[in-house]
Amino acid sequence: MKPLVDFVFKERPEDVPTERKVALVEASDRAARTEGGDLIKQVIVGYGDVVQKVVIANSAGDYVEDERIRTRLVVQAVAASGSVIQTGNEAVGGLCGFELFAGCPPEQVAAAAARRAVQMLEAQPAPAGKMPVVMAGEAGGTMVHEACGHGLEADLVQKGTSVYAGKRDQVVAAKEVSVVDDATIEQRYGSYRYDDEGVPSRKVKLIDKGVLNDFLYDRLSASREGKPSNGHGRRESYQHKPIPRMGNTYIAPGKTNPEQIIRETKNGLLVKKMGGGQVNTTTGDFVFDVAEGYLIKDGQIGPMVRGATLTGNGPEVLRIVEMVGSDLGYTIGTCGKDGQGVPVSDAQPTLAIKEIIVGGTTRGRPEGQIRRI
Known part of the structure; x- marks a missing residue:
């Protein structure tokens, strides 16, 4: 049985010296601290790669051999000013080897995490209420993965425990x-x-x-x-x-320029990065944290806000999408189900959603939280 697609690994992790991997981690740490200066109090950098060889044989006579190589980099930066502490996270990863970093320089990944942490120190508290929400493509597909996927x-559908x-x-x-x-x-x-x-x-x-x-x-x-x-x-x-x-689960891109979507949203919330959250697959109800958000005022991006949550129902939200952008932004994660974790990507274009309930405070999450990296 032949695959419909083949993947070429250009720079296998086992061929990369350990010293080079350590240097990548150290460079990421320096970049984050340089970006945030004295406000950055802690930087955590995680590099990982795995080479997995899989053999599958069954009683129907199928026999398959496969090799999967995955590489990822995760950066968390913690910024503090007085009694205010904020965290910024960035992650990149793929079914690839060390060539991942040719298109995603680790210094840029780390700087983005630090920049977000520092900016959040000055962010104002998020407003609460039902309002229009623009989900930027760079927010990735957390919403479609958890509330729909x-x-x-x-x-789950056959058990009757899916809203679909x-x-x-x-x-x-x-x-x-x-x-x-x-x-x-x-x-x-x-x-x-x-x-x-x-x-x-x-x-x-x-x-x-x-x-x-x-x-x-x-x-x-x-x-x-x-x-x-x-x-x-x-x-x-x-x-x-x-x-x-x-x-890899995603909402397909549309034809609308993302900037036009913001211009046509008079007032609301722009979500540029999602955090963790909770979803009930039986009902589709969800609560998500907003890791990076901005107010939209008169069609312009306004001040940054912190502590926002989005509360709603996945199928209902998909019904009230008013515009779909021409862009597409990805996030990576480890998806948990029935005690198993598997690597996934999810993505979405910029979306204009008629209204979602925005909470102005971050809620604590019990066991069973979504794990995003």
């Missing part, structure tokens, strides 16, 4: 919204040649112009409906069972 995993159960071919979002999961994208953190059942990865259109079109299947959930898997049976390791999981 999990509900499109076939095992029984809604195939029905309108579930604005006509401007299309949601895709594509594990074939080169160098993305959630990409793979084969899933963990030996099925080639492929592009799956989940929501097509507002209409629910498909779900994410592994072999078991697909067999229940008499169809083949579409390549989303994933597991953390050989010690875990395959279950339907996301790979």
Whole structure:
């Protein structure tokens, strides 16, 4: 069984001297401290790479060998002024080797984390209430992944614990919204040649112009409906069972210039980076932290705010998307489900959402929080 896509690893991690990796971490630390000066009190830099060799054989006669190389860099900078302490985070990663840093210089990643931490020291408290929200492309796809993507995993749909159960071919979002999961994208953190059942990865259109079109299947959930898997049976390791999981999930870009979206939003909140949060896959209800946000006043980006949260319902929010930008911004993460963590990417263009409830204080999160890196 041949894959539909092949990936070339240009600079394998095991060929990179340890000294070079250490130098990358040290350079990131220096860049963050240089960017933030004396206001930066702590910098944590995490570099990681993994070379995974996978062999899959089953009773149907399928035999697949695969190699997966993933590399990532995570930077956290802590800034303090008086009694105010703020944190900035940045992360990059992909299904690739050390060539990741040719397009994502570690110094720039670290400086961005420090800059956000310092800027947040002067940010004003976020207002509370129901208001228009613009989700910038650079915020990444946390919203679509958590408030929509999990509900499109076939095992949850078949159990009746997904808000999308029984809604195939029905309108579930604005006509401007299309949601895709594509594990074939080169160098993305959630990409793979084969899933963990030996099925080639492929592009799956989940929501097509507002209409629910498909779900994410592994072999078991697909067999229940008499169809083949579409390549989303994933597991953390050989010690875990395959279950339907996301790979690279995103809202497809539209045609509107992102700057135009901001200009046409008279007043509201601009979200440039998302934090963690909570989602109920059965109802679609969510609460997310805003890691970087700005007020929009008269179509212009206004002052930075801190402590904002977004509260709403995933399907309802997708129904009230009014404009979709032409850009596309990615974030990476480790997605947890049934005690398993797998690498994923998620993305979105700039979105104009008619209204979301904005909370002005950050809420503590109990166990089960979403892990973003």
